[in-house]
Amino acid sequence: MSDAGAFTPKLLALDIDGTLLVPMAGSGISAEQVTPAVRKAIDRAVDAGCHIVLASGRSPLSMSHVLGHLGLPRGTAAAPALVVASNGAVTFSFPPMAVITEVTFDAREAVQTVLAHVPDAAVAVEEHGIGYRVNRHFPVGELDGEMIVTPIGEIFAKEVSRVIIRDPESTSEDFVTLARRLGLHGTNYFIGWTAWLDIEPEGVSKASGLAEIAGMLEVEQRNVLAIGDGRNDIEMLEWAGRGVAMGQAPDEVKAIADDVTETVDLDGAALEIDRWF
Numbered sequence: 001m002s003d004a005g006a007f008t009p010k011l012l013a014l015d016i017d018g019t020l021l022v023p024m025a026g027s028g029i030s031a032e033q034v035t036p037a038v039r040k041a042i043d044r045a046v047d048a049g050c051h052i053v054l055a056s057g058r059s060p061l062s063m064s065h066v067l068g069h070l071g072l073p074r075g076t077a078a079a080p081a082l083v084v085a086s087n088g089a090v091t092f093s094f095p096p097m098a099v100i101t102e103v104t105f106d107a108r109e110a111v112q113t114v115l116a117h118v119p120d121a122a123v124a125v126e127e128h129g130i131g132y133r134v135n136r137h138f139p140v141g142e143l144d145g146e147m148i149v150t151p152i153g154e155i156f157a158k159e160v161s162r163v164i165i166r167d168p169e170s171t172s173e174d175f176v177t178l179a180r181r182l183g184l185h186g187t188n189y190f191i192g193w194t195a196w197l198d199i200e201p202e203g204v205s206k207a208s209g210l211a212e213i214a215g216m217l218e219v220e221q222r223n224v225l226a227i228g229d230g231r232n233d234i235e236m237l238e239w240a241g242r243g244v245a246m247g248q249a250p251d252e253v254k255a256i257a258d259d260v261t262e263t264v265d266l267d268g269a270a271l272e273i274d275r276w277f
Helices: 036-047 060-070 108-117 172-182 206-217 231-239 251-256 268-274
Strands: 011-014 051-054 081-085 090-094 098-102 122-127 131-134 146-149 163-166 187-191 196-201 224-228 242-245
Touching: 011 036, 011 206, 036 051, 036 268, 051 060, 051 081, 051 206, 060 081, 060 090, 081 206, 090 206, 098 206, 108 163, 108 172, 108 196, 122 146, 172 187, 172 196, 187 231, 206 224, 206 231, 224 231, 224 268, 231 242, 231 251, 242 251
Parallel strands: 011 051, 011 224, 131 146, 224 242
Antiparallel strands: 081 090, 090 098, 122 131, 122 163, 163 196, 187 196
16 A cells, blocks of 8 residues: 555545445434535545545435535536446446446346245345335335335346345344355345345446446546445455545454544544545
8 A cells, every 4th residue: 555645546436325424323324414524525535636436335316316415526517427336236427317337137046045045025126217126115214216016026037237135124144144154156245234135246346336437537546545334345445546444344344444444423534535635
């Protein structure tokens, strides 16, 4: 890792929930507002000419709302924002929303394997710009957009870019144990703070999506600063020239990071950004 005098980020990759947005106590759902300290830090990075790229497990529809909270892109002549969504399975530009890349796969076998062990779980697949096709409703506030209840067979009649599996009766530790035991061959998977499992095409992660966008912007990997707090951020933090974990991140995320900042409640993302801008 370059020292502070040699490293100047040209691309700032930011996770959303638990990094930019503070989860509401007891729910795990983020308050849809950016704190003044984080907004000011991002403003300074933008003013310095740094590219801001949001990288999240959220859907494109949900992430477009967060861009609005941040005032991105800004200026009448500003280039569209480039975004990594769905844990890297989708990249898009905004506004208007236009999918740049989407990696899909046949998820039927992986989903059947999980549901054999968690038969009452809720399953969702994104419908870009609309919401999700689900086998049953998710807890209120966990998915943006419309929830279209659809039989499992119809949901997976064609290839998809990502599958969400949610079991409110389980814990994240239960899902970590289950995913490791099942293996889920031919896929990449990520466990959330709750019993939330994202299943992606093999080889897809925030890192793969971010690499695509960095190439489009002609920014070298060594000039990327990435900040995140979840297990789905591990590949991105490892890939970036400097990867920083939030203070409340799980130990396995902190272990691979170049540095650890303060928690989201203490504006840890702003503190890291302020080191460089």
